[in-house]
Amino acid sequence: MTYTLSDVDGPLTLLSLLYDPIYEIQEDKEAETGAQLNETLNSISETTFKDCKHAMRSVHAKSHGLLIAELQVHPNLPTVLAQGIFSHPKNYLAVMRLSTTPGDMLDYSVSTPRGLALKVIGVEGERVEGSIGDETQDFLLVNGPMFLTPSSKKFLSSLKLLAKMTDKVPTLKKALSAVLRGTEKVVEALGGESAVIISMGGHPEKHILGETFFSQAPILYGPYMAKISVTPVSSELLALVKSPLNVNGKLNGLRDALVDFFATKEAEWELRVQLCTDLETMPIKDSTIPWPEEISPYISIAKITAKPQAAWSERLSKKIDDGMSFSPWNAVAAHRPIGSIMRLRKAAYETSANFRALHNEVKVSEPTDLDELYAQS
Numbered sequence: 001m002t003y004t005l006s007d008v009d010g011p012l013t014l015l016s017l018l019y020d021p022i023y024e025i026q027e028d029k030e031a032e033t034g035a036q037l038n039e040t041l042n043s044i045s046e047t048t049f050k051d052c053k054h055a056m057r058s059v060h061a062k063s064h065g066l067l068i069a070e071l072q073v074h075p076n077l078p079t080v081l082a083q084g085i086f087s088h089p090k091n092y093l094a095v096m097r098l099s100t101t102p103g104d105m106l107d108y109s110v111s112t113p114r115g116l117a118l119k120v121i122g123v124e125g126e127r128v129e130g131s132i133g134d135e136t137q138d139f140l141l142v143n144g145p146m147f148l149t150p151s152s153k154k155f156l157s158s159l160k161l162l163a164k165m166t167d168k169v170p171t172l173k174k175a176l177s178a179v180l181r182g183t184e185k186v187v188e189a190l191g192g193e194s195a196v197i198i199s200m201g202g203h204p205e206k207h208i209l210g211e212t213f214f215s216q217a218p219i220l221y222g223p224y225m226a227k228i229s230v231t232p233v234s235s236e237l238l239a240l241v242k243s244p245l246n247v248n249g250k251l252n253g254l255r256d257a258l259v260d261f262f263a264t265k266e267a268e269w270e271l272r273v274q275l276c277t278d279l280e281t282m283p284i285k286d287s288t289i290p291w292p293e294e295i296s297p298y299i300s301i302a303k304i305t306a307k308p309q310a311a312w313s314e315r316l317s318k319k320i321d322d323g324m325s326f327s328p329w330n331a332v333a334a335h336r337p338i339g340s341i342m343r344l345r346k347a348a349y350e351t352s353a354n355f356r357a358l359h360n361e362v363k364v365s366e367p368t369d370l371d372e373l374y375a376q377s
């Protein structure tokens with residue numbers, strides 16, 4: 001169902017809950033879990049670095065698309081939606097990095113959840129701690145509405161198992177993946193129970209450009225709390241929704257599909273926000289619970305456009321995969337991440353980016369413009 005702004009303006013202003021720090025509940029032994037998370041993520045990076053002699057992200061290592069895009073904030077947003085970087089109509093440059101979740105470079109016979117990292121450039125406003133002086137706002141999204149584990153502790157135990165598998169048993173991962181992606185039903189049936197199995201390859205193989213991506217965990221939205229999504233809207237993207245993609249036997253099947261698309265076509269997505277209107281059904285502390293859209297719909301606040309371009313190249317990979325870091329904590333204070341999962345992500349992303357900077361001997365930094373990328377891509 002599509003909502004227009006006039007459908008939601010009045011009711012949303014009345015219903016949207018104002019953020020209060022008491023909604024952010026510390027998890028039991030949160031600091032200890034955070035330290036172990038970083039250790040485990042680091043062990044994945046160490047393993048893949050030993051094999052590849054190149055330092056990669058400890059998760060979401062493989063990129064399929066590295067796009068230069070434009071984000072256009074809609075004019076005339078009602079005050080409740082005109083918050084943070086969306087407070088007034090503006091066109092921003094943006095970088096989009098499409099990835100899959102594992103920390104190792106699997107070929108695409110192993111199908112796994114997909115990620116979209118969006119970096120909006122040239123934003124203004126007070127910054128969150130750790131990103132003072134930068135001018136970027138990142139949104140990190142995955143192609144499902146909810147996170148797979150209810151607590152950081154449970155996520156840690158999934159990750160430990162994944163770390164043990166990293167680069168050890170690609171053949172097993174491939175076999176498992178082929179079995180698991182047989183039907184959507186199998187994946188759904190496993191949903192609540194085996195985040196690990198899904199992250200190892202239970203994802204049905206579809207065209208990545210047909211996906212809708214979700215932040216899963218909440219952020220501030222000015223004085224309110226919200227989740228974010230990016231969804232395809234142009235007809236050429238809509239044609240790819242649920243469109244099957246045969247990647248068997250192809251080393252870079254998803255990447256090739258993306259490069260083919262952008263050789264001639266333009267893509268358009270909407271960036272949407274879902275405001276928290278009820279803490280019972282839309283909790284901050286448990287990101288496994290998708291916020292019901294019938295209570296609070298996702299509403300379009302901006303358009304993202306990517307023109308035809310070379311969607312992936314070694315040069316772009318050096319600049320974006322190696323030279324940039326995407327994190328929900330590259331943010332203005334008006335979009336500060338909230339909740340336990342989000343708090344722990346801060347150090348995790350810093351650790352992973354520092355590992356890459358150190359071992360690849362490159363500077364990982366926040367761009368202020370894209371002149372350099374434009375010049376040669």
Ligand code: HEM
Binds near residue numbers: 058097141325348352
């Ligand atoms: C406790 C929970 C989580 C931890 C510890 C974690 C950790 C990480 C780390 C270490 C990276 C690599 C960063 C780098 O080297 O630059 C990463 C990448 C990524 N994560 Fe998470 N993550 C978590 C939850 C999530 C959630 C909830 C989402 C979105 C729904 C998400 C989406 C992504 C995406 C899209 C990337 C790839 C970023 C890129 O393209 O550079 N993560 N994550």
